[in-house]
Amino acid sequence: MKSDSVFKKAFNILLSRLADSARDIGLEPEARLADRLGVSRTTVRKVLVELERRGIVVRRGTKIRLRKKPARRDYFPSEDTVSTSDRVEQKFLEWILRGDRKPNQQINGLELAREFNVSTIAIRDYLNRFTRFGLVERRPNSGWIIRGFTKEFALELFEVREMFELRSALAFAHQHPNAPAWTALRRMAQEHRELLAEIKTRYHDFSSLDERFHRLINNASRNRFIEDFHDVISLIFHYHYQWNKADERERNAVAIAEHLDYIKALETRDPQRIEKACGIHLASARETLLRSIIQT
Numbered sequence: 341m342k343s344d345s346v347f348k349k350a351f352n353i354l355l356s357r358l359a360d361s362a363r364d365i366g367l368e369p370e371a372r373l374a375d376r377l378g379v380s381r382t383t384v385r386k387v388l389v390e391l392e393r394r395g396i397v398v399r400r401g402t403k404i405r406l407r408k409k410p411a412r413r414d415y416f417p418s419e420d421t422v423s424t425s426d427r428v429e430q431k432f433l434e435w436i437l438r439g440d441r442k443p444n445q446q447i448n449g450l451e452l453a454r455e456f457n458v459s460t461i462a463i464r465d466y467l468n469r470f471t472r473f474g475l476v477e478r479r480p481n482s483g484w485i486i487r488g489f490t491k492e493f494a495l496e497l498f499e500v501r502e503m504f505e506l507r508s509a510l511a512f513a514h515q516h517p518n519a520p521a522w523t524a525l526r527r528m529a530q531e532h533r534e535l536l537a538e539i540k541t542r543y544h545d546f547s548s549l550d551e552r553f554h555r556l557i558n559n560a561s562r563n564r565f566i567e568d569f570h571d572v573i574s575l576i577f578h579y580h581y582q583w584n585k586a587d588e589r590e591r592n593a594v595a596i597a598e599h600l601d602y603i604k605a606l607e608t609r610d611p612q613r614i615e616k617a618c619g620i621h622l623a624s625a626r627e628t629l630l631r632s633i634i635q636t
């Protein structure tokens with residue numbers, strides 16, 4: 341359930357913050373914790389109750405204090421912190437990439453549901469959102485067809501992407517210094533450096549990292565339309581050009597370097613540096629995508 345995954349994700353984030361804190365430190369009020377974690381006060385209360393049940397925190401009057409440092413076993417598995425819709429998206433995009441799917445290839449919803457261990461309704465709901473863009477076509481036999489798209493379509497979509505992402509990047513820089521997104525960004529920077537060091541054998545892993553990186557930035561907008569638009573971006577910009585395998589390792593290495601520059605710009609909170617780094621990376625992505633469309 342989505343609510344359960346939200347609770348577990350918030351629980352893990354707060355655990356990470358407590359792991360870096362001194363013992364017996366007091367926790368912030370519920371309202372402030374809810375704002376920092378990006379969840380409701382109801383979810384925060386549930387998190388605090390669970391922390392107390394595990395003996396990680398203790399209540400002293402109206403105050404809650406850290407009783408002991410969290411252990412690795414205290415964290416929920418990462419797969420439990422992802423909602424069903426997000427899990428379907430991740431698995432579907434991975435399915436496209438690893439299987440080298442081509443335009444006009446058929447998708448069997450029942451087989452995907454079994455492979456992803458989700459319901460056919462979850463598969464249907466995910467794929468249906470792309471039908472209005474012409475990226476996926478529904479067939480009468482409950483199957484779908486993956487469609488390609490034109491250069492004109494890509495340019496129109498990219499224009500919207502540039503506007504949305506720049507707005508999101510500037511919003512990211514205005515977040516509170518203790519916002520969880522900054523911790524996630526630092527962790528993601530380390531993932532980029534590790535992948536770059538092993539790019540010869542792990543270059544396929546970039547697509548997943550790329551999707552998570554841009555989603556982290558777009559989520560800072562707190563705009564439901566931008567977040568929904570990201571699903572279309574994921575299918576097109578992060579995976580469509582994978583149908584062109586030429587120079588894939590080299591392209592991904594360049595993109596990783598651009599991401600690291602982008603991250604440094606975000607950390608400065610300087611609007612001009614952010615706009616420059618964002619523009620350079622999106623220009624490269626647009627060139628790669630258009631070249632892929634022509635060759636495909």
